[in-house]
Amino acid sequence: MQLSNKKNKQKMGRPHVMVIPYPAQGHVLPLMSFSRYLAQQGIQITFINTEFNHNRIINSISKSSHDDYVGDRIKLVSIPDGLEDSPEERNIPGKLSESVLRFMPTKVEELIERMISENNGGAVISCVVADQSLGWAIEVAAKFGIRRAAFCPAAAASMVLGFSIQKLVDDGLIDYDGTPKVRKAIKLSPGMPEMETDKFVWVCLKNKDSQRNIFQLMLQNNKSIESTDWLLCNSVYELETAAFGVAPKILPIGPIGLAHHSLQQESTSLGSFLPQDRDCLDWLDRKIPGSVIYVAFGSFGIMGKAQLEELAIGLAITKRPVLWVNSCGDQPPIEAGSDRIKVVRWAPQREVLSHRAIGCFVSHCGWNSTLEGAQNGIPFVCIPYFADQFINKAYICDVWKIGLGIELDERGVVPRLEVKKKIDEVMRANGDYKKRAIMVKQTLMKSVAKDGFSYENLNKFVNWVKLQSELTKF
Structure with missing residues (x-):
């Protein structure tokens, strides 16, 4: 001990x-x-x-x-x-x-x-x-x-x-071991987010x-x-x-x-399992306010090769600057030497999301990320894959209406054009997603x-x- x-x-x-x-x-x-x-x-x-x-x-x-x-x-x-x-x-x-x-x-x-x-x-x-x-x-x-x-x-x-x-x-709706007996969307109470039986927390394992x-x-x-x-x-x-x-x-x-x-900003990293790359904050300082796409999928965010490639291409064709947190360590297939896309192993996320340069959060919708994005008035593009993330995505997209989900193709992969389309929509200048995100931010601050x-x-x-x-x- x-x-x-x-x-x-x-x-x-x-x-x-x-x-x-x-x-x-x-x-x-x-x-x-x-x-x-x-x-x-x-x-x-x-x-x-x-x-x-x-x-x-x-x-x-x-x-x-x-x-x-x-x-x-x-x-x-x-x-x-x-x-x-x-x-x-x-x-x-x-x-x-x-x-x-x-x-x-x-x-x-x-x-x-x-x-x-x-x-x-x-x-x-x-x-x-x-x-x-x-x-x-x-x-x-x-x-x-x-x-x-x-x-x-x-x-x-x-x-x-x-x-x-x-x-x-x-x-x-479920068996005694938690296995869904029917596949349907339900609401546990009016006003709560819709939940799909095949995406319940325990089923997603x-x-x-x-x-x-x-x-x-x-x-x-x-x-x-x-x-x-x-x-x-x-x-x-x-x-x-x-x-x-x-x-x-x-x-x-x-x-x-x-x-x-x-508390001092440095204290926000206490509890982090990986060293934070604080150089990315200097990189953000050089970007136009509201222009950067922030991409992060949490500590378990491991993607297949096909998905990684589609996401990378989708981000590239937006022609916007991208800060990508890739905790799995594999280098995404991006433009070599480009200052438009910065990839880091881990980032001081609270500080990143509060930076004026961030305009959109492409997220797995973990609850910490959901709150941290919301408390900074950032619109989301949602790619959930595990446990409670589907509930959080329903809050973001259907209840609070501060983001959009992405539809998978026949391979079960998020296609590049869908990535670009949804990012462009939530980052539209003076768009409704940003306005609603600011309203949610005010609620959290209160x-x-x-x-x-x-x-x-x-x-x-x-x-x-x-x-x-x-x-x-x-």
């Missing part, structure tokens, strides 16, 4: 929250932002990562600035995930979830026991905040009598889908064993989070009013990245401003944590 920043000592009486994210980039980043917000409010944080991810985070920031990133109120702790000898399996969601469930509960339990022992049996943790997909972490906290909060890094609609599983079975594992894990998590004191969601009430109406226990606190926007829903919920949670600390003093 590895501990970093050892100078951080738990002080008696200080509110202390243990944060446990699911070990994937899209889960770690929002929970790190949440942790930094809590730290701003005077709360001590113990942040749990797998050893593999912990090392990637530490290696992605310079040693000289490590203490500046972590601060004196965040302790980074690492535990094994059981996949040390086969890191490639971490890109298989079913495999990773299975290993996490086998190895991590015992390690977290041992860590809490050690912390209690070092404090002579006294209470050292005011609350455990666990990723909503880690129901076992809620159960471990309950075993020690620790107060608990679940954090959903996805849209509230994704949680509502999980809560609706039994009804979907009863209505004959394309592997029957993984599908069954994730499906059963979701059922188990539903039971586990019933015992939580809080069910927090990195979302905005006004953008998901129908979903929050179906499940009023879910409290919006997002966009959590906006909630700590007063949510974290004083008296906003998210602002009030965050304040209530912080005050509650501090009260728990007072109640558990010895």
Whole structure:
């Protein structure tokens, strides 16, 4: 078990929250932002990562600035995930979830026991905040009598889908292992985005064993989070009013990245698994405002050769500048030596999307990317491929109407002319997509401003944590 920043000592009486994210980039980043917000409010944080991810985070920031990133109120702790000898399996969601469930509960339990022992049996943790997909972490906290909060890094609609599983079975839409019995589009409630049964979160894994594992894990998590004191969601009430109406226990606190926007820009990279190429910001400075197409498909964004080629050609024939984040490491087939297209391995996405040069976001529609694009008033071109991304795409295209989806051809590939057509449409000067995107941006900004829903919920949670600390003093 590895501990970093050892100078951080738990002080008696200080509110202390243990944060446990699911070990994937899209889960770690929002929970790190949440942790930094809590730290701003005077709360001590113990942040749990797998050893593999912990090392990637530490290696992605310079040693000289490590203490500046972590601060004196965040302790980074690492535990094994059981996949040390086969890191490639971490890109298989079913495999990773299975290993996490086998190895991590015992390690977290041992860590809490050690912390209690070092404090002579006294209470050292005011609350455990666990990723909503880690129901076992809620159960471990309950075993020690620790107060608990679940954090959903996805849209509230994704949680509502999980809560609706039994009804979907009863209505004959899915089998008991999650397999769709019919192929159709449904709405769980009026005002919620349309969902296709063959694109439900667990169905999109394309592997029957993984599908069954994730499906059963979701059922188990539903039971586990019933015992939580809080069910927090990195979302905005006004953008998901129908979903929050179906499940009023879910409290919006997002966009959590906006909630700590007063932090220094450098801190936004804490939690990133890869070093960020900040040179791309200088490249953007040289571009005309609103002219650049930003292309990024997240940490799992691996494309086939045919798709990569069609996308590259489609971007090229727009004749617009392109900033392309290609995390898989393969060089896209682009114009060699051209200053019009810049390819980087990883980018400081929040800063990129807030740059005046960005005019369009070609995205996989992960929830973090969805919020980060929306909070900067950027129109989308959507190419979802996995899990909740289809729900997010429906929000973007059908509910908020700030972007367009792309139709696949008979090969299951996004064709080049379709890429160009949709980009041209959303980037049209003074177009409706940009106007609506600005309106959504204003809604998100209000949510974290004083008296906003998210602002009030965050304040209530912080005050509650501090009260728990007072109640558990010895």
